[in-house]
Amino acid sequence: EVVLTQSPGTLSLSPGERVTLSCRASQIVLSAYLNWYQQKPGQAPRLLISGTSKRATGIPDRFSGSGSGTDFTLTISSLEPEDSAFYYCQQYSSSPLTFGGGTKVEIK
Amino acid sequence: EVHLVETGGGLVKPGASLRLSCSASGISFSRYTMHWVRQAPGKGLEWVASISSSSSYKYYTESVKGRFTIARDNANNSLNLQMDSLRVEDTAFYYCARFSNGSLGDWGQGTLVTVSS
Numbered sequence A: 001e002v003v004l005t006q007s008p009g010t011l012s013l014s015p016g017e018r019v020t021l022s023c024r025a026s027q028i029v030l031s032a033y034l035n036w037y038q039q040k041p042g043q044a045p046r047l048l049i050s051g052t053s054k055r056a057t058g059i060p061d062r063f064s065g066s067g068s069g070t071d072f073t074l075t076i077s078s079l080e081p082e083d084s085a086f087y088y089c090q091q092y093s094s095s096p097l098t099f100g101g102g103t104k105v106e107i108k
Numbered sequence B: 001e002v003h004l005v006e007t008g009g010g011l012v013k014p015g016a017s018l019r020l021s022c023s024a025s026g027i028s029f030s031r032y033t034m035h036w037v038r039q040a041p042g043k044g045l046e047w048v049a050s051i052s053s054s055s056s057y058k059y060y061t062e063s064v065k066g067r068f069t070i071a072r073d074n075a076n077n078s079l080n081l082q083m084d085s086l087r088v089e090d091t092a093f094y095y096c097a098r099f100s101n102g103s104l105g106d107w108g109q110g111t112l113v114t115v116s117s
Helices: none
Strands: A004-007 A012-013 A020-024 A034-039 A046-050 A063-068 A071-076 A085-091 A103-107 B003-008 B010-012 B018-025 B033-039 B046-051 B058-060 B068-073 B076-083 B092-100 B104-107 B111-115
Touching: A004 A085, A020 A034, A020 A085, A034 A063, A034 B068, A034 B104, A046 A063, A046 B003, A046 B018, A046 B104, A071 A085, A071 B104, B003 B111, B018 B033, B018 B092, B018 B111, B033 B104, B046 B068, B046 B076, B046 B092
Parallel strands: A012 A103, B010 B111
Antiparallel strands: A004 A020, A020 A071, A034 A046, A034 A085, A063 A071, A085 A103, B003 B018, B018 B076, B033 B046, B033 B092, B046 B058, B068 B076, B092 B104, B092 B111
């Protein structure tokens, strides 16, 4: 199965800062099947980015995704207080569907 | 608006059974592959099972094969997960999610399953 490794585990930044989250796959992942989710405490995950770079409906344009092959990135251009959450990458390029371990983004 | 609602969670002893349901509204349920994803308290997301739109294909994560059964009733817009021989390590929030265009675009709010003696 494809193992997704996310880094860093935790990030603590101030509002307005640029945030870069990494997702590295153990084998090549088709870009169309690499997705990012945001999860806030006590809530279900929410789709942020699909197909590596397509923002889901209602997602602010400060969120962007990029990457290819085995290295993918989620960027928050200017951190807002409401962005405090866990972020998970996920692939379904090959079965089984797998998630990364998540990155926690904290606001200073 | 898509609405997925899971029910059926609860506290059970090891070895017991539980049946989760997910009721869907706001979508043409029969068109979509559906998934169950779980999350142990304080842990990350883990895919559990999926079922194709017509129930032709069913897949499970290795740790639940032979114990969990995914099923759907397209006439009633519902998804089910029959969980038998439950183990302590099955304790988690269980989410149903709609798979569309390569991603899990819609999720329910989750239902908590606790397996403890």
